[in-house]
Amino acid sequence: MHIAEKKIEVRYAETDQMGVVYHANYIIWMELGRTQLIKDLGFNYAEMEADGIISPVLDIQATYKKPVRYGETVTVKTWIESYDGLRVTYGYEIVADTGDLSVTGTSVHVCVKKDSFRPISIKRLYPEWHEAYEKNKKQG
Template sequence: MLKHTTKLRVRYGETDQMGIVNNAVYSAYFEVGRTEMFRHLGLPYSEIEKQGIMLPLSELHVKYLRSARYDDELTIETYVEDFPTARIRFKYNIYNQSGQLLVKGETVLAFLDAHTRRPTRIPAFLADKIAPFFDALGK
């Protein structure tokens, strides 16, 4: 399993009049989690795109448990449990500074050839980076 943790602080513009994070913002937090995971592997999104691969979002699931508030320090845990094929599934847990689980989520992104705009399998350059985190069965 591939796992990465990143932190961020809730900004004022991400909250409503009551100081609570707007529900739509969590999808952006998920994006921070997965882009930082790739960056940690030495593959920022810009490099993946230079290699001719696009990663459009095809699914987004969010379960809201508690509210995050202005100035909270959030921990975003991002997981990839299964070795990707033509799609990659990310799971997320977002915690506040007290360790309370606020949000659980999941996204699925498809691998797309940037030139043909057609689905493709995980490219070798990315598979090689993440393979060490999975056993021989792809788990």
């Protein structure tokens, strides 16, 4: 199982009135982690989108454990939690530079045709992605 790592320096604009990272920003960071994972595996979302295929979020979950503040650096760790040829569940951990676990989460995605939102078979249309996801998904 491959775990991608993406470093993020917390910007002031990402914090709320309490001086901690506003909760919705963690979801954005998960997207950055997912993009890094796909890049690490040798692929690119933009190429898939050029083919008229998009990958919407079906479900997303985040559990907040410890706040992150302006000026800190975090690492978003991302992996393929599960994959069945149609749906992909990504797992996430956001770890502060202190080593403290700040957020855990998952997001579920399916690839669909952009014009109709009909699901496609990744295995059939993108066999290289399928093989990489099978090889790199979390094992049992």
